[in-house]
Amino acid sequence: MLLAVGTVCSHAQTPDPRPEHAVVQADRPPLTPLPADQDWGFLRIRFHLQGDTLGMGVERPGPFRGRRLITASMQYEQLCSRHDKRKDDFEERFPDETGVLFGCSCSVPVCYGGADGTDTRPNAPRFPTTGSSAPAESFSEVEDWSFLRDPSLRIDRYDRLKFIPLNDSGTNYLTFGLENRTEFQYLNNNDWGAGPQNVTGDVLERLMPDIDLRLGDHARVFVTLAFNEFTGKYPRPGIDKDIADGHEGFVEFCSNLHDPHPGWDVIVGRQEVVLGTGRLLDDNEGVNVRSAFDGVRVGYDKPKGRIDLIVVKPVEINPGAWDDAPDPSITLWGLYASNLRWSHRFMSDVYFLDYDAKSAMYGNQSAREQRRTIAGRYFNRLPGESPRAGFDYNVETGFQWGSFGNRSIRAWGAGGNIGWTLPGEVWRARFGLQADAISGDKGQPNTLGTFNALFPRGAYFGPKFALIGPANLLAVQPQFWFHPLQNVTGDICWIWFWRESTKDALYSFENVPLRPANLSDAHYIGSQPNLELRWAIREHFLAALNLAGFVTGTFLQQSPPSKEVVFVNIGLTYRF
Numbered sequence: 001m002l003l004a005v006g007t008v009c010s011h012a013q014t015p016d017p018r019p020e021h022a023v024v025q026a027d028r029p030p031l032t033p034l035p036a037d038q039d040w041g042f043l044r045i046r047f048h049l050q051g052d053t054l055g056m057g058v059e060r061p062g063p064f065r066g067r068r069l070i071t072a073s074m075q076y077e078q079l080c081s082r083h084d085k086r087k088d089d090f091e092e093r094f095p096d097e098t099g100v101l102f103g104c105s106c107s108v109p110v111c112y113g114g115a116d117g118t119d120t121r122p123n124a125p126r127f128p129t130t131g132s133s134a135p136a137e138s139f140s141e142v143e144d145w146s147f148l149r150d151p152s153l154r155i156d157r158y159d160r161l162k163f164i165p166l167n168d169s170g171t172n173y174l175t176f177g178l179e180n181r182t183e184f185q186y187l188n189n190n191d192w193g194a195g196p197q198n199v200t201g202d203v204l205e206r207l208m209p210d211i212d213l214r215l216g217d218h219a220r221v222f223v224t225l226a227f228n229e230f231t232g233k234y235p236r237p238g239i240d241k242d243i244a245d246g247h248e249g250f251v252e253f254c255s256n257l258h259d260p261h262p263g264w265d266v267i268v269g270r271q272e273v274v275l276g277t278g279r280l281l282d283d284n285e286g287v288n289v290r291s292a293f294d295g296v297r298v299g300y301d302k303p304k305g306r307i308d309l310i311v312v313k314p315v316e317i318n319p320g321a322w323d324d325a326p327d328p329s330i331t332l333w334g335l336y337a338s339n340l341r342w343s344h345r346f347m348s349d350v351y352f353l354d355y356d357a358k359s360a361m362y363g364n365q366s367a368r369e370q371r372r373t374i375a376g377r378y379f380n381r382l383p384g385e386s387p388r389a390g391f392d393y394n395v396e397t398g399f400q401w402g403s404f405g406n407r408s409i410r411a412w413g414a415g416g417n418i419g420w421t422l423p424g425e426v427w428r429a430r431f432g433l434q435a436d437a438i439s440g441d442k443g444q445p446n447t448l449g450t451f452n453a454l455f456p457r458g459a460y461f462g463p464k465f466a467l468i469g470p471a472n473l474l475a476v477q478p479q480f481w482f483h484p485l486q487n488v489t490g491d492i493c494w495i496w497f498w499r500e501s502t503k504d505a506l507y508s509f510e511n512v513p514l515r516p517a518n519l520s521d522a523h524y525i526g527s528q529p530n531l532e533l534r535w536a537i538r539e540h541f542l543a544a545l546n547l548a549g550f551v552t553g554t555f556l557q558q559s560p561p562s563k564e565v566v567f568v569n570i571g572l573t574y575r576f
Contacts, residue, residue, distance in 0.1 A: 145175050146214070146258055156539070158576040175212040181205075183288070183571035191467070191514060192552060193561035195234075201568075202232035204240065204288040208247065217256055224248040228289045238317040239287040239458070245324040247292055248272060260301075267297045273310060275336045276349050276377055278457035279396060279415070279470070286458040286466075289317050294326040305340040309333075314455060329358040332454070334373075339382060349377040349396075355454055360404065362441070362450060362511070367405025371452055373398055375413075387430070387483075389423035404448045411451040413438040413470070419479070426486060432479035434493075436461075440472025440501030443517075450504055452511060460509075463491045463532040465548035465567040468525070469509040474498040487536035497525040499555060506555065520558035527551045542573045 148154055148163035149170040156162075166172040186201040210224040226247035228240075235241040250269030256262040272283040273293050284291040295312030311333040313326040334353035341347050353373040360369035375398030380391075395416040402409040419432030441449040453460075453470040460470050461477065479493040499506060502521050505513040531547045550565035 143175070143177070143212070144258055146170075146173070149173075156576075158540075161576070171214075171216050173214050175214070177210045177212070177576065179206070179208045179210075179573065179575040181571060181573040183569055186566070186568040188566040189561075189563040190565070192550070192556055192565060193563035194514075198232040198234055202230060204231075205229040206288055210248075214257065217258060218254055220252050220254075220257060222248060222250055222252065226290070230288065235319065236287075237319075239284070239289050241319045242289045242317055242324065243319065244321040245318075246270065246322075247290065261303050261306075262301055265299050265301065267299075270294050270315065271297065273297065273312060273455075275308070275351070276338060277383065277394070277396070279413075279460075280353065280373065280375070280398075280454045280456060281336075282455060282457035284455070284458045286464055291315070291317070291455060293332075303341075305337060307335065307337045309335055331356045345380050347379055347382065351375055353454065355452070362404060362448060363505075365405060367407075369402070369404050369409075369452070371400055371402040371404075371409055373400045373454075375399070387421055387428060389421050391418070391420055393418045400451060407446055407448045409448050411439045411449055413451045413453070417479075426483065428483040430479075430481040432481070434475075434477040434479060436470070436473065436475040436477075438470050438473045438500060440499060440504030442501055443503035449501065450507075450511065453509075456509070458509075461495050461497075462493060462528060462530040462548060464544075464546035464569055465528070465530060467508065467514070467528075467550065467565070468497055469507045469511065471507040471511050472500050472504040473507075474500050474523075489534050491530070491532040493530050495528045495530070497527065497553075498523040499525060506559075515556070515559040520555045522554035522558055524553040525555050526553035540574055540576050542575075544571045544573070545569070546571075 145162040148159050149165070154160070154163075161176040163170075164174040164176075166174065181204075183204045184201060185204060187198065190197060205228070207227040208224055210222070213221040215221075224247045225244070226242060227244050228242040230241040232240075248270050250267050250271045252265060252267045254262050254265035270292050272290065273281050274283050275281040282291070292315045293310075293312035294315060295310065297308055297310045297312070299306060299308045311331075313328070313332070314330055315324050316327045318324055332353065332355050334351060336349070336351040336353075338349045338351075339347060340349070351374070353375075355369070355371045355373070357369040359366060375396065377394070377396040379394040381394070393416070395414075397414045398412065400409055400411040400413075413436075415434070415436040415438075417432055417434040419430050421430040422428060438451045438453075439449050440451075451471050456470055459466050461468065461475060475495055475497050477493050477495040479491070482490045482492075484490065499522075501517075502523060503517055505517045506515040506525060508514050528548060528550045531545075533545045535543045537543055546567070546569040548565075548567040550567075552562040552564055556562040
């Protein structure tokens with residue numbers, strides 16, 4: 001069905017006092033109706049009113065299956081150039097309607113949604129998913145570029161690499177992708193001054209080429225290589241350096257690869273697993289080396305929700321070349337039901353995870369850890385949903401039980417984020433408050449109370465910098481997100497940390513102790529201010545600036561060293 005819309009403005013010659021972005025400039029061709037022989041049905045049209053001017057936004061189909069491209073990927077100038085050759089014909093056919101004013105709402109920001117929370121391609125800054133720190137890059141493994149089968153949609157210089165047909169019908173095709181991220185990072189007093197320090201700053205380099213082979217509508221093969229380099233003397237194990245390895249390599253069978261809700265799908269091989277907002281399962285985006293798992297994922301996806309069965313082993317990250325392998329000592333399986341839509345005001349995730357580690361360490365005890373988690377998440381905005389004015393909430397609670405050697409496990413965790421987004425296309429802003437409570441051990445000889453967050457996102461607290469892991473912790477975090485320009489976003493937050501139990505340690509990620517419990521009886525750890533700015537320079541380039549620090553509190557001051565931390569990260573990502 002073709003829908004044509006026209007508007008005649010009786011006051012077209014009257015100067016308009018409204019902002020320039022509300023109208024088409026006089027030296028640019030208007031977004032005019034198209035000749036009847038053109039089929040632009042691939043464009044989704046979004047209308048809005050600015051005063052008495054009709055605004056129209058145009059969206060090209062996005063490549064994300066399951067994580068849909070939400071806002072426009074074509075910039076205003078590209079639209080104008082497409083209509084340039086139509087202008088004369090339009091003026092001849094509609095001489096009385098040349099005063100029509102359309103406000104173009106096509107914008108640089110591009111975001112997507114899915115089971116893991118929001119994200120952006122490097123040609124756009126992100127706007128946050130409520131209650132989570134969004135990953136920095138998009139997920140190549142869920143992109144579907146089959147719409148480029150139509151040559152008229154190939155507007156980008158790299159579209160020729162995104163769709164390489166292997167047969168006459170174009171049902172079999174190859175897609176190539178590449179991500180190159182370079183960051184300069186300065187971290188003064190890592191671990192508050194304990195251990196060796198990189199005092200001059202370091203360069204982190206990530207290069208990730210990928211290839212996607214589509215074999216009809218039901219099968220594909222996806223491979224990503226990863227080259228992660230670090231120039232400093234003291235790389236952090238597992239997150240800074242991995243010279244060369246296969247990051248992903250899997251086969252997928254699906255009811256329909258081009259459907260965002262395809263019904264059944266099966267993925268076998270090495271893959272990233274991101275579920276919910278990444279509190280327990282994430283690809284660890286943010287640090288230099290991303291995480292992956294070897295195993296099987298079986299899913300069933302419909303518009304009102306998705307359920308996944310996973311059976312995986314985490315991939316051990318080693319700094320050498322081609323030496324990453326699945327960890328034989330850890331097995332994880334579980335069921336995860338996500339984005340269950342009960343109403344537009346209430347949605348939920350519900351999940352069960354079973355974690356088995358043959359050897360784990362808590363305090364001075366080493367033993368087998370068998371831990372089960374049952375949890376739920378409750379929210380009113382889908383991950384990656386376009387920001388809109390109004391109230392949002394995201395609450396997640398979980399309980400863990402099992403055994404650690406001869407001790408039983410009883411642990412819990414809860415976190416919530418509430419916020420209010422102000423209206424507006426530019427200078428849209430969100431005020432939020434996040435709070436987390438995660439159990440620690442109470443010192444009982446027969447019970448372990450320390451929560452295990454399994455494989456969480458790297459920037460668990462704050463947008464980029466992270467020293468403290470999610471165990472034995474209370475945290476409060478006021479937040480302010482702002483969108484001053486169409487291609488710039490910012491994030492300001494300040495986090496205060498306390499130990500939940502004074503009888504348990506302060507932990508980093510993977511429950512590695514940073515300070516033992518017995519050096520202080522204080523709860524208060526300190527506070528961490530954060531600032532992040534993201535700028536979409538051009539279509540394939542994204543720049544980011546992160547500033548953070550840590551002001552030490554009573555517990556750290558009584559558990560020296562306790563030097564204050566300064567963190568600076570400047571990054572540039574190029575991706576197609």
